[in-house]
Amino acid sequence: MNADTIKHLIEQGLPGARADVQGDDGVHFEATVVSEAFAGKLPLARHRLVYATLGERMGGEIHALALKTLTPAEAGARDA
Known part of the structure; x- marks a missing residue:
């Protein structure tokens, strides 16, 4: 598993989403x-939406995934 594949899966599973995925060892990602x-x-519900895009890969091919989940408005405020 690689970061680009995870990015693609998340963006495909959450239409309109933007994902930035990092991880060099093939099993631990941010x-x-x-x-x-x-x-x-709430954050837990947001994380569940992301995990749903990855399905059975979580806990298997993807050992750990640290998440930051933001709405576009929250991301804009963070970048300002």
Whole structure:
């Protein structure tokens, strides 16, 4: 598994999402995901949406995935 594949899976599974995925060892990754789908959701619900895009790969091919999940408005405020 590589970071580009995870990015593609997340962006395909959450239409309109932008994902930035890092990880060099093939099993431990960090991702920042920006999606309008996160609006009004608590962090756990946001993470579940991302995990759903990866399915059975979580805990298998992907041993660990540290997540930052933001709405576009939160991402804009963070970048300002």
